[in-house]
Amino acid sequence: MASTTTKALTKLVKINTPIKRVVSTSTSSRQGAQVLAVGADIAGTCPFRSTFETIDNMMSRPQQTAAIQVETPVIENKVQNYDAIPGPKGLPLIGTLFDYLKKDGLRFNKMFEAYRTRALEFGPIYKEKIATISTVIISDPDEYSKVIRDEGKYPMRREMEPMAYYRSKNGIGLGLVNAQGEEWHKYRTVVSKKMLKMKEVLDYCGSMDTVAEDFVQHLKDRSTTKHEVPVLEKEIFKWAMESIGTFLFEERIGCFGSPTPTQAQSFIDNLQGFFKLMQPLMYNIPLYKVMPTKMWKQYEAYADNVMKIGRSFVDKKAKALEGVVPKENEKVSFLTYLMSQESLTPDDALSTAVDLLVGATETTSNGSLWVMYCLAKNPTVQEKLFQEIQNVLPYKEAITPETLNKLPYIKAVIKETFRLYPITFATSRFVQKDIEVGGYNLPAGTHVQANLYGMFRDPEYFPDPEEFRPERWLREANMESNIKALSNLVWGHGARMCIGRRFAEQEMHIMLSKMVQNFKIEYHHEDIEPVLNTVMTPDRPLKLSFVPRESECL
Numbered sequence: 028m029a030s031t032t033t034k035a036l037t038k039l040v041k042i043n044t045p046i047k048r049v050v051s052t053s054t055s056s057r058q059g060a061q062v063l064a065v066g067a068d069i070a071g072t073c074p075f076r077s078t079f080e081t082i083d084n085m086m087s088r089p090q091q092t093a094a095i096q097v098e099t100p101v102i103e104n105k106v107q108n109y110d111a112i113p114g115p116k117g118l119p120l121i122g123t124l125f126d127y128l129k130k131d132g133l134r135f136n137k138m139f140e141a142y143r144t145r146a147l148e149f150g151p152i153y154k155e156k157i158a159t160i161s162t163v164i165i166s167d168p169d170e171y172s173k174v175i176r177d178e179g180k181y182p183m184r185r186e187m188e189p190m191a192y193y194r195s196k197n198g199i200g201l202g203l204v205n206a207q208g209e210e211w212h213k214y215r216t217v218v219s220k221k222m223l224k225m226k227e228v229l230d231y232c233g234s235m236d237t238v239a240e241d242f243v244q245h246l247k248d249r250s251t252t253k254h255e256v257p258v259l260e261k262e263i264f265k266w267a268m269e270s271i272g273t274f275l276f277e278e279r280i281g282c283f284g285s286p287t288p289t290q291a292q293s294f295i296d297n298l299q300g301f302f303k304l305m306q307p308l309m310y311n312i313p314l315y316k317v318m319p320t321k322m323w324k325q326y327e328a329y330a331d332n333v334m335k336i337g338r339s340f341v342d343k344k345a346k347a348l349e350g351v352v353p354k355e356n357e358k359v360s361f362l363t364y365l366m367s368q369e370s371l372t373p374d375d376a377l378s379t380a381v382d383l384l385v386g387a388t389e390t391t392s393n394g395s396l397w398v399m400y401c402l403a404k405n406p407t408v409q410e411k412l413f414q415e416i417q418n419v420l421p422y423k424e425a426i427t428p429e430t431l432n433k434l435p436y437i438k439a440v441i442k443e444t445f446r447l448y449p450i451t452f453a454t455s456r457f458v459q460k461d462i463e464v465g466g467y468n469l470p471a472g473t474h475v476q477a478n479l480y481g482m483f484r485d486p487e488y489f490p491d492p493e494e495f496r497p498e499r500w501l502r503e504a505n506m507e508s509n510i511k512a513l514s515n516l517v518w519g520h521g522a523r524m525c526i527g528r529r530f531a532e533q534e535m536h537i538m539l540s541k542m543v544q545n546f547k548i549e550y551h552h553e554d555i556e557p558v559l560n561t562v563m564t565p566d567r568p569l570k571l572s573f574v575p576r577e578s579e580c581l
């Protein structure tokens with residue numbers, strides 16, 4: 028048995044070790060004027076610059092949009108070899124894995140804390156090998172901007188290995204989330220035509236408003252005499268699913284029905300299990316590739332159900348659409364659009380729709396939970412937000428794109444929440460050519476991450492970082508543009524940035540505005556801590572109270 032395991036380990040290490048290249052040590056000179064504005068760097072390389080500018084216009088525009096030039100003396104710097112990058116020492120095959128497995132050690136579901144602690148010990152650039160994955164972790168916005176610049180045409184992110192393996196094993200296309208290179212570009216080109224166009228997304232403002240209104244009523248119906256909602260996580264998940272379902276299928280799934288439709292309930296339960304187990308599977312040695320472990324079997328069962336139910340939603344709609352050819356400029360559901368694309372096979376179209384269903388639910392539901400928690404813990408902020416909403420939105424009236432433009436504070440509240448609780452705690456890229464970062468040479472193929480959680484709580488970038496202060500994101504706050512741009516990184520960056528960002532922001536702005544208009548959100552229990560279930564979630568059920576505000580609104 029022991030030798031089987033050793034063989035399996037050796038095989039896995041071979042599979043997962045990136046090809047190492049011999050890199051010569053070279054010298055380079057620091058620029059006299061260092062460009063600090065990560066935002067400008069992002070904008071400079073991001074093909075969607077103009078459209079993302081519009082999103083930021085909606086919130087607030089920095090007083091100074093140009094890059095800040097800081098005069099620094101020109102000094103000759105020796106660029107050091109990759110091996111010189113500091114970091115924790117690990118064991119030959121498994122790196123620092125035991126640090127995460129031992130009692131009282133670091134934890135996979137607290138990786139964001141591990142990154143922060145390591146960065147404090149080893150500095151803004153350190154490297155670590157956990158199990159088979161070596162990563163360089165960067166906690167300096169200027170240095171990370173070099174990675175952003177290097178993206179290339181087909182940016183490569185670390186795949187969600189268990190998900191990719193599951194799909195390959197079952198002959199399912201890797202889809203937008205996990206595909207790389209030209210295959211990824213094929214999916215991305217099709218989806219971005221709809222999801223990254225502001226006008227297309229704004230078209231869904233009305234239906235998102237209806238879903239949000241129904242959600243508010245659903246919570247009212249579900250709340251107890253103490254105004255708490257049993258298993259709030261599941262209820263908010265229903266909102267997220269109903270929202271993306273409406274976008275994909277142009278019709279309602281019916282998640283707020285009583286009882287919840289069995290399929291929708293089962294999809295929710297399985298998707299939550301799927302995300303929860305992905306976290307430990309991603310960081311541990313992928314033994315499941317050679318023998319199905321207990322955890323893998325459980326994960327596989329969740330994945331089977333997610334695919335099966337996701338597909339049945341899509342299949343049902345696809346059947347109804349058979350033979351329908353949309354007329355030019357006709358407004359059709361996203362699924363109809365996908366199915367009419369020549370570059371996608373019917374199977375590709377189905378996989379893409381399921382990917383969007385999966386990608387849109389855990390993220391926006393947990394993101395919204397964190398916003399509500401922060402509002403409940405900061406009643407003054409909540410009151411200010413309530414006043415902003417009251418000033419522009421008559422009670423029970425629908426939110427329009429024009430109303431959204433008049434709600435800068437809700438956007439600042441969400442940015443501040445994501446600073447404290449970034450749904451994705453770190454970015455991920457494989458550098459595509461040899462580059463210099465922080466005085467070290469990173470060979471092509473190096474896996475690099477921006478330590479978002481660490482930077483977001485660093486007093487150098489955010490004074491009083493533990494304080495929830497949405498005002499720092501408002502126009503008048505005068506925040507340096509490179510720091511302001513840091514907040515965008517919770518959506519990733521460049522050509523591979525979250526494709527659902529516009530949609531997610533719009534649905535969250537609408538739903539959260541409606542929630543604050545209808546309820547005073549309160550929290551009367553112990554403080555909540557973040558944990559990773561792939562995305563950052565509260566560490567226990569969130570027992571918020573939703574006290575109706577009707578009388579104040581009329």
Ligand code: HEM
Nearest residue numbers: 386387390391394450451517518519520523524525527531
């Ligand atoms: C709070 C909400 C969300 C957050 C914080 C978030 C964050 C992210 C991040 C960080 C990435 C990786 C980007 C990169 O590597 O540069 C990503 C990718 C992706 N997201 Fe989101 N996301 C959210 C909501 C959504 C929604 C609503 C959808 C679907 C409608 C979606 C679909 C996707 C897809 C398909 C990808 C893969 C894109 C690609 O690789 O080309 N996300 N998201």
